[in-house]
Amino acid sequence: MKLVGEIILPGDKSISHRALMLNAISYGKATISNLLRSQDILATINVLRNLGVKIEEFEDQVIVYGRGFSSLKEPQVALDCQNSGTTARLLLGLLAGLDINATIIGDNSLTKRPMKRVTDYLLSLNGKIVLTNENYLPAKVLSSKIKASEIHLHISSAQVKSALMLAALKSQDTTIIHELSKSRNHTELMLDYLGCDIEVNDLSIKLSGKKDLICKDIIIPGDLSSAAFFIIGCLINPGSAVLLKNCGLNPTRIGLLKVLDMINAQYEILNRRTYGNEICGDIYIKYQDGLRSFTIEKDLVPLLIDEIPILALLATQIEGTSIIKDANDLRVKESDRLNAIYENLKKLGGNIYQTEDGLIIKGKTELHGNIVNTYHDHRISMMLKVAQTLCKEIKIENDCVDNISYPNFVIDLQKLLK
Ligand code: S3P
Numbered sequence: 001m002k003l004v005g006e007i008i009l010p011g012d013k014s015i016s017h018r019a020l021m022l023n024a025i026s027y028g029k030a031t032i033s034n035l036l037r038s039q040d041i042l043a044t045i046n047v048l049r050n051l052g053v054k055i056e057e058f059e060d061q062v063i064v065y066g067r068g069f070s071s072l073k074e075p076q077v078a079l080d081c082q083n084s085g086t087t088a089r090l091l092l093g094l095l096a097g098l099d100i101n102a103t104i105i106g107d108n109s110l111t112k113r114p115m116k117r118v119t120d121y122l123l124s125l126n127g128k129i130v131l132t133n134e135n136y137l138p139a140k141v142l143s144s145k146i147k148a149s150e151i152h153l154h155i156s157s158a159q160v161k162s163a164l165m166l167a168a169l170k171s172q173d174t175t176i177i178h179e180l181s182k183s184r185n186h187t188e189l190m191l192d193y194l195g196c197d198i199e200v201n202d203l204s205i206k207l208s209g210k211k212d213l214i215c216k217d218i219i220i221p222g223d224l225s226s227a228a229f230f231i232i233g234c235l236i237n238p239g240s241a242v243l244l245k246n247c248g249l250n251p252t253r254i255g256l257l258k259v260l261d262m263i264n265a266q267y268e269i270l271n272r273r274t275y276g277n278e279i280c281g282d283i284y285i286k287y288q289d290g291l292r293s294f295t296i297e298k299d300l301v302p303l304l305i306d307e308i309p310i311l312a313l314l315a316t317q318i319e320g321t322s323i324i325k326d327a328n329d330l331r332v333k334e335s336d337r338l339n340a341i342y343e344n345l346k347k348l349g350g351n352i353y354q355t356e357d358g359l360i361i362k363g364k365t366e367l368h369g370n371i372v373n374t375y376h377d378h379r380i381s382m383m384l385k386v387a388q389t390l391c392k393e394i395k396i397e398n399d400c401v402d403n404i405s406y407p408n409f410v411i412d413l414q415k416l417l418k
Helices: 013-024 037-050 087-096 116-124 160-168 185-193 224-236 255-262 296-305 307-314 328-332 339-346 377-388 408-414
Strands: 004-010 027-033 053-055 061-067 102-106 129-130 136-142 150-152 174-180 197-201 204-208 240-247 265-274 278-286 320-324 351-355 359-362 371-373 395-398
Touching: 004 408, 013 027, 013 037, 013 061, 013 087, 013 160, 013 185, 027 351, 037 053, 037 087, 061 136, 061 185, 087 102, 087 116, 087 160, 087 240, 116 160, 160 174, 160 185, 160 204, 160 307, 185 197, 204 377, 224 240, 224 255, 224 278, 224 377, 224 408, 255 296, 255 307, 255 377, 296 307, 307 320, 307 328, 307 339, 307 359, 339 351, 339 359, 339 371, 377 395, 377 408
Parallel strands: 004 240, 150 174, 371 395
Antiparallel strands: 027 061, 053 061, 102 136, 129 136, 174 204, 197 204, 240 278, 265 278, 320 359, 351 359
């Protein structure tokens, strides 16, 4: 099979969450275009509505009305973040330091994901949150008053960093956050766009709630993490050529493009433009022979953290040994992704080994049919659907999860397949 044609990418998931939350705590009215309409984003919309935020949904736009932090009222129900780690972790920061009490819950998978990584730091800003078994949802956020502080993060996580920034906005004094390594900076860019008192210097972020945020219209760029499935689909199927339109190219998200450079894959970026503070463009890529194996480690990991499942599939189709390390955070995503990748690719005939913090994959191997499982994880599901383009006999169990980040994934993939 080959992938041929063009796709207009759905809105970026990370930026969509932030566009909703940050406009809700700004003053005025914002029209958001190309907002991702997936299950995770619907979870954020529902949570904000349950907090009293007015959000109007139209077919191609969503309007958010903000009244600063006074938009947020004590909720009458538990706030259900469903499967969305970003909703839950950012919400912990959004609510910390307000004069309200709230309970945050999630689905089976989210309830197993660590939250202490956020709340420990929120505690140092004087937030008050009680977690179940000191690490998990349900969480009770209690009324508190934020005290600005200086924080050195010991984990590279955009969700943790963003939760802290959202909490810090409730103090007039300056909070300083030092990152361990650069993670996606959409919150910083959008806060700046909305007029926040924020200054970023390499790995240090200084911000305060001194200036009111003002609602602004936002166009959301497409999601490179979604584009990744087509990019790799194209590189593993001879005769493929795709144009992926409207793709976010924020420098803190383009680890995948760095891997393409590493393996000597050629691609073109066309129509480079900016939406707000975010860079966007179209990516054109064709199938190419003779790609080199790759190593992903250290500071590169946060720049492609969600692309590792599909990069592992690519590794099975490249000559040589590819190595992924320093990626232990993948064990606490929507599934234990290192294990899910290992178990599935092994079953399909991949020459793959699992280490504590990564994978070693020897290529090139011809994949064969078998029954595989998504582990209820959208990115594992989409990776396996791309694997099916190499081998029709692959049967996927529990595959109804793409709607978490990309509801039209199968339709778009079918459109490209020739
Ligand atoms: C996200 C950050 C990343 C990423 C997730 C979305 C965000 O998680 O894996 O899909 O929107 O901030 P971590 O912050 O846990 O690395």
